[in-house]
Amino acid sequence: MLIAAGWWTTDHVLALTNVVVAAAAAGTAIVAVVSIRSSGEIVTAAKDQAKATKETVDAATKQLELGESQLEKEREALQLAIRPILVDVQTNQLGPGPMPARIAEGEDGLLFVAQSRNVGPGAAFIHNVSAFSQAGNLVGRTFSRHVVPPGETLDMTVGVDALSQRINAEPYASLVISFIIHYTDVGGGQKTETVIEFSRRPGELYFSVTRVELRGCNEDWIPGESIVRTGPA
Numbered sequence: 302m303l304i305a306a307g308w309w310t311t312d313h314v315l316a317l318t319n320v321v322v323a324a325a326a327a328g329t330a331i332v333a334v335v336s337i338r339s340s341g342e343i344v345t346a347a348k349d350q351a352k353a354t355k356e357t358v359d360a361a362t363k364q365l366e367l368g369e370s371q372l373e374k375e376r377e378a379l380q381l382a383i384r385p386i387l388v389d390v391q392t393n394q395l396g397p398g399p400m401p402a403r404i405a406e407g408e409d410g411l412l413f414v415a416q417s418r419n420v421g422p423g424a425a426f427i428h429n430v431s432a433f434s435q436a437g438n439l440v441g442r443t444f445s446r447h448v449v450p451p452g453e454t455l456d457m458t459v460g461v462d463a464l465s466q467r468i469n470a471e472p473y474a475s476l477v478i479s480f481i482i483h484y485t486d487v488g489g490g491q492k493t494e495t496v497i498e499f500s501r502r503p504g505e506l507y508f509s510v511t512r513v514e515l516r517g518c519n520e521d522w523i524p525g526e527s528i529v530r531t532g533p534a
Contacts, residue, residue, distance in 0.1 A: 383486045385425030387495040389510040390416040390454060399454070401507035402478075402499045410462040413441065413478055415499060415508070417455045425449040428483040432459040435477035440464050448487065457482070476501045478508070483522055492518040498532065 392401040402415035413432055419425045426448055432441040440463035449455045479498045485491055498512035512532030516524035
């Protein structure tokens with residue numbers, strides 16, 4: 302069968318069409334493979350980037366924790382540098398020096414007079430001083446609101462009229478009175494209480510210190526565990 306110049310038979314056209322379609326399909330498949338490979342590379346790159354980002358974040362977090370730890374150490378060092386510590390005053394009943402703790406007559410009744418010394422490196426801001434009986438009952442309180450520099454002595458005078466009946470009945474009987482001093486550093490931080498227990502044996506005029514205890518307090522002045530304790534439990 303003759304073919305006119307420039308014309309193909311229908312069979313040839315269909316065959317060519319099939320070839321083109323097959324080629325196109327093959328090209329699509331190749332493009333699809335390339336696309337899949339490209340997508341895989343993108344996912345891998347994304348994972349690598351995510352890993353690098355996580356490592357960066359972890360390193361930054363660790364650095365931040367180290368920084369916070371260093372800041373905490375510096376804060377603690379600063380607190381220690383300005384921390385007040387009130388303790389008892391060593392007295393001598395028979396010689397010169399500070400007067401021992403004692404009961405004295407005041408204009409408004411009986412007073413308990415004692416002293417405490419600031420042996421800490423920072424000044425103490427006194428909030429109040431309370432006196433308690435041996436049974437743990439509050440018998441007097443004073444709000445002094447003043448500063449005791451390092452090395453200086455705090456004179457504590459608290460009315461104890463709640464004990465007047467007993468004291469007047471037995472002026473030289475054995476007696477235990479505890480002072481609790483609430484104080485902070487000059488910035489209002491590091492709430493602390495010092496407990497000083499004074500005891501007097503029968504027939505004696507003056508009191509001796511039998512226990513000293515330092516305790517840290519929370520914001521509501523509720524004491525925690527002892528920081529330092531001397532004397533019997």
